[in-house]
Amino acid sequence: MDTFFGQLCQQLINGISLGSIYALIALGYTMIYGIIKLINFAHGDIYMLGAYLGFFATTALGLSFFPAIIFAMVGAALAGIIIERVAYRPMRNAPRIAILITAIGVSFFLEYTMILFVSPQPRTFPSIFAATVYNMGPLVMNSQQLVILISAIILMTVLTYIVNKTKAGKAMRAVSFDADAARLMGIDIDRVISTTFALGSALAAAGGVLVGVYYNSIDPLMGMMPGLKAFVAAVLGGIGIIPGAMIGGIILGVVEALVSGFISSTFRDAAAFAILILILLYKPTGLLGKNVREKV
């Protein structure tokens, strides 16, 4: 019993640290969906871009962890703004399916441009700080897991503050609620959308750098799976709802860890996507979804 309980706790630790990364990516998905009803499939690749920016910052510029993560976030935010301006803005009034296909195109564009420039070979992320292992009885946790968790919590808190307490956040909420009405009230919609892309991309980039540090290895196609998983997380929590993305991410991470730990690791991805199907069948609005939604 003790060993079972010990294992359960250990798997929860593993799951929460993985889930907090899904949550960071899912936040961007959900924000962008909330504001322009676009499922931005290129989001996973922004996360990859962030990881490479972090890699560049630490190896070529010799920055330490915190400057590197900020560098990656700023770089990815710019990339997000440019992508929105170039690829999505001209499609603003096009049918939903056209803009969705554009998103898939942007995703492939980012992946294969990166392959062209950095080669498909995986890169080894330099170990920026040593992984100290903490033993708590039978449980093991290392400093990297802690850093991931703490960084994720800080970033989510900051985001919640921006969305709920600042003027820009208020504008975002207004646009998400009713874009036309917001425009009538004198809100510059284009700027609000750009801000949303910048924020979402910056969070994904932070996730990318954290993953680079944690797993030590990055490659140009690394964004595919986490991108899809984060999408599942966003839908699970209720797409368009910020706390939903956080909760969805953590739940997904924990479910994956428990499935690998107690059933079989080969069922892990199947479980993640089964959740998507179940949610869509029984509660399409997601866990936190209500009929009247507060969206951003």
Added chain:
Amino acid sequence: MKKSLKALALLAAGACVMGALSGCGGSKKSENADVIKVGGLLEMTGGSASFGISSKNAIDLVFKEINTKGVLGGKKLELVVADTKSEASEATNGMQKLLSQDKVVAVIGPNQSSAVIASGAINNGMKVLDITPMGTNPDVTVDPKTGKTREHSFRACFIDPFQGTVMANYVYKDLGIRKAAIYIDNTSDYAKGLAAFFKENFVKNGGSVVAEEAYLQKDTDFKSTLTKIKAADPDFIYIPGYYQEVGLIVKQAREIGLNVPMAGGDGWDSSKLPEIAGKAALNNTFFTNLYSPDDTSELNKKFVAEYQKAYNTKPDVFAALAYDCALLVAKAIEDAQSTEPAKISAAMAKIKGFKGVSGEVTFNEQHNPIKSAVIIEHKDGVQTFKSKVNP
């Protein structure tokens, strides 16, 4: 016009092959009676060019040494190289050219299994021996449809699953391990083959497999599964995958406090592995390989010294096995006392206890050598020769 000429040439080539197949290959006299031509069907350009270049370097060394005395009473060996461009289709063309234009008596190469299988149809049709240094796929020497051995196809390397057998014997007998876990790459036949043979032999020896888990290529998070493996309390983990995932597995295993020895196959052989896993985490890990330049046999020391002198670099596994191939071909010619290709094949099949730089070779009925493998240990991120294990 050009097109029809090409078609005509193809027809003519086809007719040649047909003729050879039906056993009336016409005159096969070489222009110079003192020279025996051996084909080298190698990857000289393309994505795997390093394989072919290493192999050619090694064959040149062997022939140079043999030609100081000569074979069959003073005849010289001459290597005729045809480039496969690292493609199976080009390998077929190259084989065609070597056999019909250059009239070689035997062929060495290619290193890529797919290319050996494709060109194998031609040399077997024309009854000329081909020996591949590194074609590890079982189908290279055995026709998978009929289960029959291809009469004129040989290899100098062992087939992949054999590594599982070697590792099972090594950890049971030399490390004294009784409880093993197996963690395989579920997307790779290579890994599954190694794992199956490891399990079979480890259990046969008397050990028990306490956990069997799987991952998929490109996975990055292994902690959940490793936690599960840790709960099963194994003394050893067998991970027959490729270095990319293996590196992450070893790293994450050490992070969750799983400090048992771990081992795999030649998929671990990469300078990237210490970077990914971290040097300290890699301590107490091993893998099987076909060859190590640090092998302490006299023959190998001489080979490494010669190779280094000639090419200013350490020989890799492709060089070592091609070296053995060239020696085997020379021995088969000598044993057959003839340059008639069919007789050379027959002599090759009978070779027993041949000592090469990569170990002792005896061919079994599938033309696979029964030979020793080397175990390589990681010490602070450096591959060090640990021991040689006989089957």
